[in-house]
Amino acid sequence: MKLLTHNMLTSKCMKGVNIGYPLKIKAVDLKESEVDFNPDFISRIIPKLDWNVLVSAASSIGKNENLPEDLLPEYEKNTEFLKRVHHVLLEVDVVNGELICPESGRKFPINNGIPNMILNEDEV
């Protein structure tokens, strides 16, 4: 699971959960791999992300890459910055671990890079 995916996931579908965001990450295994850098795509995706959640998620697994607390102005012109965001979003994989609902504490396992968000019948 990439941090881009984490930035979008919630546990809001659960009964009794209001926001379910952001999910905490417990990373057991991480993997880093190289993915083609596409600056246009990264510039386009940044406005759709919750920036603060990205920064704290990256920090929580030790892969912050010196991302600033606040998004840089005119980031789309800053290739060096976009490369760092690219790395954090797409090149860091949580292979094994857990996502944890901030409200209920429900744990969603991550195995082989796949987060399992399936709920039991009594949880929806």
Next chain:
Amino acid sequence: MFPCMKLRVLEELLQDVTDFTKPKINLEQYVTPPHLASHMLYTIQTQYGDIKDKSIADLGSGCGALTIGAAVLEAAFVIGFEIDPDAIDIYLDNIGDEDMLNADVICCDVRSIPSRFDKFFDTVIMNPPFGTKHNQGIDMQFLTRAFELSRGAVYSLHKTSTRKHVLKTAKLQGVVGEVIAELRYDLPASYKFHKKSSVDINVDLFRFEMN
């Protein structure tokens, strides 16, 4: 024409994608054969340029034929959503140690994809359950969710016999759709109720444009 690798090369790559070992009838798991998946993706890329450099969702991604195919065609990022962990295991076997694959798969019910994903994707592609057996209406639930998730276009396969119904469902939601290809699904007899050894089903490849 938008740039794309040769159709023959894409089809050969997808030949290696393994199918469901034990398909589950309640989930209507039919594979997307390499022939069908490659033609679908090739058409979407060459005619509309809706794969390369785009963010893509594959709803009901199963063993990953469309997810892998879209990643191979240089999508900026692909997310597959699949409810069945056994199908995802086959997907994982299919990608093997391929680190380059720019895709994630999430194990979840397509109907409970978080609303944060609404309008997140440039393109949604899918080969949804046909909604026939014990699953009536599931195909239209997939389609409705796809419209919410995409800001660009939705491509979906449906039985030709349901064409009017598909177009009507889309229209009710203010979405205009058109059939951009008529394909034949040579379905191996995967289930006991199939009396013949293989069944040809005519399917439409729809394109829906989001406003």
